Amino acid sequence: MSAGARPYWPVAALRASFVLMELCWAAAAFISLAPLTGLPSGPGAPLVVWLYLPALALGKWNDKAARRPRVRLALETAGGLTALIFILKAMFMKDWAWSDPGWVLQGLPGLAGGGMAPWPAVLTAGAGVLIWLRGRQAGSLRLDAGSLATGFQMGVVGLTLAVATAALAGVRTAPAPGLVAGFFFSGLAGLALARLLDLGEKKPGADLYAWVAVLPVAPILVLAAGLAAWMLLDRSALLFLAQPLLWLWDLFVRLLDYLAGLIEPGPMSALPVPTVEIEQAEKEAFKDLLDFGWARTVGRFLFLVATAVMVLRALLRLVQDLLRWLRRRWDFAVAVSVEPLETGLLEDLLALLAVVHGAARRLFRLVLGFFRPGTNREGETETVKLLYRRLLRWGALKGRPRRPDQSPYEYLAALGPLLGDKAGFGGAMTELYVQVRYGPPEPVATPAAEMRRLWRDFKKRRFRKRKVRS
């Protein structure tokens, strides 16, 4: 998503919903765990959550300034520590006032003699560090549907872990429902907005997950449908809703009458006062409607269902992403992209099983080689292929994966600039692989040992170069 190509306000709304979502789940998680730490209750406890905002701002500032990594790290560490100290002081210091500048210079209260207990402070500091790091990470995030979904997943997992930990510890206090609701709805709104913004660049109908945009609207649609059904069944509701319209019509008629009276002077009548009188019996019938009792039940049910679906989807997506990362690690790909859910998970499981099967087969051959020494041609060939695949993986991790139409020599030529002083080893490995892969079976040869030696030298040359740099 490019901010420069879109109107500013949707992007700003997207960022605001992301930040709000993060603050809500962090605060809700912190409040869930606060009783375990023995923290004093009060407004100071969630203050540590606000570390997120300066971390986010510092992260964006550092990224734009493009400073050297050590300078950036120093700035962020100093900023984070300063913010954390101030918050700890605000939480644990007694008898201080914001208007007194002296509190800035005062040290933290001592551990003994009425000061803060060590464990609460340590846990609070730990939580502050985690929130600082998350804010820093969010500062460099590219906000789109993917990053929002990932942030939402983190929130769900974080909340779940916090609530579960508190429940295991016997804490009865529930995380602030308002914060949890704020997390879910700001997250859904952000996802819907991101998806709608992304749809602007894709073909219509390409989005299979429009439910992200539909779900927040569903409770409203259900309420409207229920209201429509009730109105059809109960005439008095129609009258109730029609009263304002009838008053407007009456007003209009009287206005016309007044204007007519200007032409034909006569006594002017005053404009009517709205008289929406409802009979007492009908008031009783409207009581449930005005209380929205049934709507609360429906809304609560929909909220729980939507929450359960979102939690399951987030957990499944986590597993899916993990499997894909494993698969691409073995397939030597550099980038990880998110694919539709329908077929991706099964493919990943099958690919993972294939990898395990291949590893088991190699292990079996290795063990068999100890009992049948001598001609183990298949094992030699497989070893050479395995080591060549490591060379391919090295090239892929350097950003130059082998294309399917590239032969080994063509790939070696493409790797040329990357190999540097390892070109000799790379060439020899390729030559040996080509001989083993495409050549006739040789009765006398030990290509595996030679390939292992070349690969060892290939790796050594890399470590040697690192030493020279430092």
Place this chain on the structure above:
Amino acid sequence: MRDTDTDVFLNEEQVAVVHQAAAAVIDNVEKVIVGKREVITLILVALLCEGHVILEDVPGVGKTMLAKSVARSLACAFKRIQFTSDLLPADVTGLNYFNQKTSEFEFLPGPIMANVVLADEINRATPRTQACLLEAMEERQVTVDGVTRPLPRPFLVLATQNPVEQAGTFPLPEAQLDRFLLKVRQGYPSSEAENAIVLRFERQNPLDGLTPVLEGRRLLEMRGLCRRVFVEGSVREYLVNLVRATREHQSIRLGASPRATQGLYNAAQVLAAVRGRVYALPDDVKELAVPVLAHRLVINPEVRLRGKNKDSLVREIVDQTAVPAE
């Protein structure tokens, strides 16, 4: 698993013989033809495959000189046939004439009775005369007045077509072009090569001083060796997939035939041996794909409007076909 019909694969000593002989021929021809090592190699591959070559190029780039140099290097007889619209089949194959002194009919062999035949501007002859030459190429024999006479071995036809002047010509149809193993473009020489040509031909014609470096019968022995080059199963499948892909491409109306598959296979074996390897590589197949396959294709007319030609389509197919590797 054996991938050739012979029982024994080529060994290093045997392939070294082929490699050295081929290098000697190529170096010898390069004394006359400057900067066209790849073209000379392809001609040699065609010779060793017992195939024929069609040279499509503008006049004056050295097609005749190339054919003569190859023939001289192999101590082979060379003949040039200039095709014109009034050329008769008998002018190519030969004819029986009545010798008044002996009062007998004697056979006067035509220019096709040579080891290396340059059929210059074959598209200028009538289809009847073209068919006569093509039949002789295929059967390696000529029949005149009921008497069949074999053509000498080795036998190579270098046919040329001028891509510029097409008026009044009879271009060879693709079905006839399929009989040629390779289509080669010599092209203009580079700036350095053109400078070298001028200097080389300044005092004398280097062709006059060219000596043979390989006998014709040795060439026949090398042919037998080349057929024993090992082709691994996946390389063979890759080769077959390439040819089959030409039959399934949406821009190609008529793809390459099984004759092309056989030709590409043999050519890959020969090229591997010429390069000094006892086994063929996917690189050999890729290098030979365009010369062997492109001229055999019939492409849809609208493809040309998109700026594509047969060579680019074959390259596209090569780029889209996965090479058997890890």
